[in-house]
Amino acid sequence: MTVRLGPYPLCEACQRTNGGLTHVRHPQRHIEAHGQAVCVDEELADLLIQLWAVCETKSCCQDDGGRAYVTPTQATRAAAEKWFAEQGIPRELDERGRLWFVEI
DSSP, X not given: OOOOOSSEEOOHHHHHHTTXXXXXXXXXXXXXXXTEEEEEEGGGXXXXXXXXXXXXXXXXXXXXXXXXXXXXXXXXXXXXXXXXXXXXXXEEEOTTSOEEEEOO
16 A cells, blocks of 8 residues: 655655655655665755765655754764764754754
């Protein structure tokens, strides 16, 4: 069963993993790097591939206002924050463990 929430499909493997969901707002691109794989908002793909070299993430998303977030695992959160700082990307950690940033 496919649950259609939006016009942007995930790849077949990610649809199986995510219960057939499609993405509501942004075109998706499947990426694989550093032992992780996911369909992700197209504009976040290159950044996420670089970030995965230093941390693992549980989720990510961009909003329509030019902001985005990643949710690193608790064990790799410090490495993610350090990576953002080294890239000069301002970020803020929210109460749910998400690192919000302005897309570059």
